Amino acid sequence: MLSRTAAELYWLSRYLERAENTARMLDVAWNLSLIPFSVTARDELSAPLIISGSMERYLETHGTLQVHNVLHFFTFDQDNPGSIYNSLRIARENAHAVRGKITSEMWEGINTTWIELQEMSSAGLLSIGVSSFFDWVKQRSHLFRGAAYGTIMRNDAFRFLRIGTFIERADNTARILGVRQQADTASDSSAVQFYRWNALLRSVGAFEAYREIYSDSISFDNIAELLILRAEMPRSLRSCVEMLCELLPTIEGNAGINAKRQAAVLFARMRYGDIDHIMNVGVQEYLEDFLRRINELADTLRQDYLEVL
Amino acid sequence: MFPCTPPGTGIYDEMLLQDGSVREHYAAYWKWLNQRPLEEMERKRREAELLFHRVGITFAVYGESRGTERLIPFDSLPRIIPAQEWSALEEGIRQRVLALNMFLHDIYHDQRIIREGRLPAEQVFGNAHYQPCMQDVNLPNDIYAQISGVDLIRDDSGNWFVLEDNLRTPSGVSYMIENRRMMMRLFPELFSTNPVAPVDHYPSLLLETLQQGSFVSHPNVVLLTPGRYNSAYFEHAFLAQQMGIELVEGADLFVKDGHVFMRTTAGPQRVDVIYRRIDDDYLDPLAFRQDSALGVPGLLSVYREGNVAIANAVGTGVADDKSIYPYVPDMIRFYLDEEPILHNVPTWQCRNPKELDHVLHHLPDLVVKEVHGAGGYGMLVGPASTAEQIAQFRERLKARPDNYIAQPTLSLSTCPIFTAAGIAPRHIDLRPFVLSGRDIRMVPGGLTRVAMQQGSLVVNSSQGGGTKDTWVLEEPSC
Incomplete structure (x- = not known):
């Protein structure tokens, strides 16, 4: 496969995954901002800005944290490179460039998403309904993934799409967990605690999974285990890395030896990792190390496959 | 009767006679149409538009903001050509394209036509599209224009004329195919009652033609596009996918050790045939425009060595230029010793x-x-x-x-299109596509372009022109 094509498929799915993650994160922030805890409301509004690293850019334009400004910033703001609007735009542009390599159902899916997004953008978030817009984003992402699963051949195109998804997802889960655990302070009342953890779980779609696996009340140790080490949890760091480890060796040709090794080393650390050890090291340190490694892997992927000179 | 604006006086209409009756080859279609309410055709029009948008059959318009995409208006009333008429046209087109390829071979080799005084030398050597670097370069089958489009029009008596030849990178064939697919989707019943000659096999003919243009057996063929902001990008992607070949940009290719390679995830891979959809000027910054970011440095020297084939060949523009056009009938006499079947305007x-x-x-x-x-x-x-x-x-x-x-100013023939008030005549032309490899091959018909504005004679899509499905009817229907 052409390196450029592989890169476009990879970024197509990374940006689509990013749009979905942004929608999840904002949906939770929006819901919690409606709950009358003054402490949490502010935290919930700033969390997405911190996680995406765009607090400075936001404050430059808007000055203060206002719920509708934050929502606009992450949805239809064309000047924010991290807005859902721009993520979907770039995803669709990449799809356009490789439309010959994806199935017509995948292309029509993402092209329709783009056409509808433009209509929604001119209608405005409030007239659509905040939560229904986020639901729509998630559904469009599911639809594309479903169309991909159901229609595309199991070739390198499929693999690079999947690799993009898991790199982006691992990065996202690690960031959310990192920012959320910093907000954990002993002074919080148990009710506030509950909503905080609840928000974290729901923003990675893991609330139901948590309830099923852990019967006791919500604790940070359990959440960390669930989102870092659990193999059953599709958004856990381990699941993402495991998929990368499976996918890389199946790419045609003998390139990418460095990427394969880095992925395998990272997976071994998680496969045989242990939550007590992580708690001893410190979750913050562990996540920083993970982020460094996953981004190093992304860099190596770029050099080995996507920008071959 | 279906509401209908009659054709203008002194204009040849493809469907209607001046007295309002329909031509014989439209009889079956006309009968079918008159059983349809106007609203249904309007609904089908909207359905087609939605489908074209969803599939993304669009083109970019130069001069508008980067990446602006528009639909080419599609009209669902077919332009019908009886098979007999088509076979006469086809014979004329083949003759013309054959002579044009012989002309190109001649001017890049012996220049007989100039030495024998049939064509002024300055018309060739002073032409901006003449490429001296092609002198004495030998090409497979001596073919320069593997893909040509010949634009045809009809005057007020219905006589056919060649308006121009397109021997560089003629576009529009994807619309020919997509228009047919759209018609079959919208009106499947029409195809069971009308014996319409198929066009869907064009991409496989094109691939065979490109393969025949290579010196190696089982060549690796790629399609070179200027990129996704080009006005015809849809067509480039469409053809690459239909042929199952890679769609590459200049940056995906490089020259090493006298060969062309593409960058892939599994390392460099050799390229044998480049179906290029970029102009000569941009092909190779070392040989032509130095500021070109679209091309491949060193490509021309590999090409001249015969280690890669380029379709169409470098330097074909000298033969489809409007200053050479008046000489084409004489070329046919000169190279083929035949009288031209199709006339020039x-x-x-x-x-x-x-x-x-x-x-x-x-x-x-x-x-x-x-x-x-x-x-x-x-x-x-x-x-x-x-x-x-x-x-x-x-x-x-x-x-x-x-x-x-x-x-x-030729009046150009008209063919009705659907409007909100019923059908009304609009001017049209026809671009059949011709594939030249070891032999010349065509699919029946071509692309019918329509000037969508009443009275307008400009059919180009860049000027708001639309398209129609073109039917070559195998036998008169009853």
Whole structure:
């Protein structure tokens, strides 16, 4: 496969995954901002800005944290490179460039998403309904993934799409967990605690999974285990890395030896990792190390496959 | 009866006669149409538009903001050509393309046509599209234009004329195929009652033609596009996918050790045939325009060594130029010793003072075109222009007469399209596509382009023109 094509498929799915993650994160922030805890409301509004690293850019334009400004910033703001609007735009542009390599159902899916997004953008978030817009984003992402699963051949195109998804997802889960655990302070009342953890779980779609696996009340140790080490949890760091480890060796040709090794080393650390050890090291340190490694892997992927000179 | 605006007087209409009756080859379609309510056709029109948008069959418009995409208007009333008429046309087109390829081979080798005084030397050597680097380069099957498009029109008596030849990178064939698919999706019942010759196998014929243009067996064929912001990008992606070949940009290719390679996830892979959809000027920054970011440095030297094939060949533009056009009938006589089957539109060459004089005196009645122009840009349609526009054009013409040719304003035939008030006539042309490899192959019909504005004669998509499905009917229907 052409390196450029592989890169476009990879970024197509990374940006689509990013749009979905942004929608999840904002949906939770929006819901919690409606709950009358003054402490949490502010935290919930700033969390997405911190996680995406765009607090400075936001404050430059808007000055203060206002719920509708934050929502606009992450949805239809064309000047924010991290807005859902721009993520979907770039995803669709990449799809356009490789439309010959994806199935017509995948292309029509993402092209329709783009056409509808433009209509929604001119209608405005409030007239659509905040939560229904986020639901729509998630559904469009599911639809594309479903169309991909159901229609595309199991070739390198499929693999690079999947690799993009898991790199982006691992990065996202690690960031959310990192920012959320910093907000954990002993002074919080148990009710506030509950909503905080609840928000974290729901923003990675893991609330139901948590309830099923852990019967006791919500604790940070359990959440960390669930989102870092659990193999059953599709958004856990381990699941993402495991998929990368499976996918890389199946790419045609003998390139990418460095990427394969880095992925395998990272997976071994998680496969045989242990939550007590992580708690001893410190979750913050562990996540920083993970982020460094996953981004190093992304860099190596770029050099080995996507920008071959 | 289906609401219907009659054709204009003195204009040949493909479907309707002046007395309002329909031509024989439209009888079955007309009968079918009259059983349809107007609302249904309007609904189908909207359905088609939605489908085209969803599938993304769009084109980019130059001069509008980067990446602006528009739909080419599609009209679902087919343009029908009886099979008998088509076979005469096809014979004429094959003859013409054969002679043009022989002409290209000649001027890049022995230049017989010039030495024997049949064509002024400066018309070739002074032409901006003449490529001296092609002298004595031998190509497989001696074919220069593997893919050509011949634009045809009909005058008020229904006589066919060649308006121009397209031997560089003719586009539009994807619309020919997609229009047929759309018609079969919208009106499947029409195809069970009308024996319409199929066109869907064009991509496989194209691939075979490209493979035949290589010196190696089982060549690796790629399609080279300027990229996704090009106006015809949809077509590039469509054809690459239909042929199952890689769609590459200049940056995906590189030259090493006398061969062309593409960058892949599994390392460099050799390329044998490049179906390029970029102009000569941009192919190789080392040989042509240095500022070109679209091309591949060193490509031309590999090509001249015969280690890669390029379709169409470098330097074909010299044969489809409007200043060469008047000589094509004579080329047919010269190379084939045959009389041309298809006629040229009478053409005045403004480079000749006498002809320029005639043109300047009759500007309001003529169409004046730049010799190197394309896409309907930079032309004057005398009868449709204001006195002021004509005066402005007169000055440009006088300043650079050799840059222009003039032709009588042919009325162009019309074919009805669907409008909100029923069907109404619009002017059309026809672009059949011709594939030249070891032999010449065509699919029946081609792309019918429509000037969607009432009375307009400009069918180019860049100027708001639309398209229709083109049917070659195997036998008269009853």
